[in-house]
Amino acid sequence: MRPIPDDLAQALEEWHTTYRRLAEQPRTALRRRLIQLSATVMSHPHWQDGERTAARSALHTNGQGRGSSR
Numbered sequence: 613m614r615p616i617p618d619d620l621a622q623a624l625e626e627w628h629t630t631y632r633r634l635a636e637q638p639r640t641a642l643r644r645r646l647i648q649l650s651a652t653v654m655s656h657p658h659w660q661d662g663e664r665t666a667a668r669s670a671l672h673t674n675g676q677g678r679g680s681s682r
Contacts, residue, residue, distance in 0.1 A: 620656045623649055 627649040634642040 614658070614661070617656070617658055620653065620658050623652045623656070627653060 627646065630642055630646045630649060634646060
């Protein structure tokens with residue numbers, strides 16, 4: 613499996629942060645940002661190979677370990 617690119621890991625980390633903020637204070641701007649980040653993460657070229665499931669699992673693991681406050 614290829615390593616997760618930094619820009620993809622950063623986008624997912626920002627997605628998690630935005631999601632938590634949206635849960636605390638629902639705002640249209642946060643909803644729009646979450647949709648934008650979702651599109652960025654899901655359409656990233658990293659997913660174009662055949663390792664989608666394993667790579668996404670690794671990405672979520674990395675997203676939780678990179679400065680996350682969980």
